[in-house]
Amino acid sequence: MDGRPLHRPPPRHRPPAPAASRRSPRPGGRDASDCRANGVAEGPLGRGRSSTGHGLVALLASEPTIDIVGEAGDGREAVRLVERLGPDVALLDLRMPVLDGVGATAEIVGGSARTRVLILTTYDTDADIERGVEAGATGYLLKDATREQLVEAIHAASRGETVLASRVAQRLVARMRQPVPVALTxxxxxxxxxxxxxxxxxxxxxxxxxxxxxxxxxxxxxxxxxxxxxxxxxxxxxxxxxxxxxx
Missing domain, CATH: 1.10.10.10 (Winged helix-like DNA-binding domain superfamily/Winged helix DNA-binding domain)
Incomplete structure (x- = not known):
């Protein structure tokens, strides 16, 4: 399952939004969009599960600062949704039909949309982590992340901050500390x-x-x-x- 939450601050002179997407101001005059994120999810709800046992989209749907703006059935569709909707964050799994998460990440990052990619997966091997990071993912989370961790990660990713699950960060640091083998031509x-x-x-x-x-x-x-x-x-x-x- 892949989901893509988005977070984008509005332009200074933003025209009135359609009624279906207009956000009501918060108490004190602050527009909710100032700290809101929009999202797109890839894959059937049943494929992406958190430790709470709820589908990812259902889990995020109740979060007032995140809008799920789309869901895709495979990696190729996720790329098309990003191109059409221009979300702030795309939440992707590494394992997706048609086009896997690495391929989708590379296309999204290389496309015209300024969408950040946050990988959410059960796979934490060195090879999987490196493939995702090298493809341009802003963050890499594991599916045992709590709702609070996921929401925080989505907002951080939308700001361009690197987000790594603690186990993933430990693996990357350990790998960086390994001596690089020297080879002569x-x-x-x-x-x-x-x-x-x-x-x-x-x-x-x-x-x-x-x-x-x-x-x-x-x-x-x-x-x-x-x-x-x-x-x-x-x-x-x-x-x-x-x-x-x-x-």
């Missing part, structure tokens, strides 16, 4: 092997039939990848990490 390995053989830049160029300037460029890239500043250290670090195969 075939040419960089050839250059470094030549360095290990004690050849000068000019000699390396003649061996590999490349210019001396090209040799220097390869060495600079090798130094950057290995986080070293000289040739000897580059050879040592590469050998320690199994990146240099000596014949």
């Amino acid at each position: 075939a040419r960089e390995s050839e250059v470094l092997n030549a360095v290990a053989d004690g050849l000068s830049n000019a000699e390396i160029g003649r061996r590999l039939i490349i210019g001396e300037a090209t040799v220097k460029t390869h060495l600079l890239r090798i130094f950057a990848k290995l986080d070293v500043s000289d040739r000897t250290r580059a050879v040592v670090v590469a050998m320690d990490n199994g990146l240099l195969q000596r014949r």
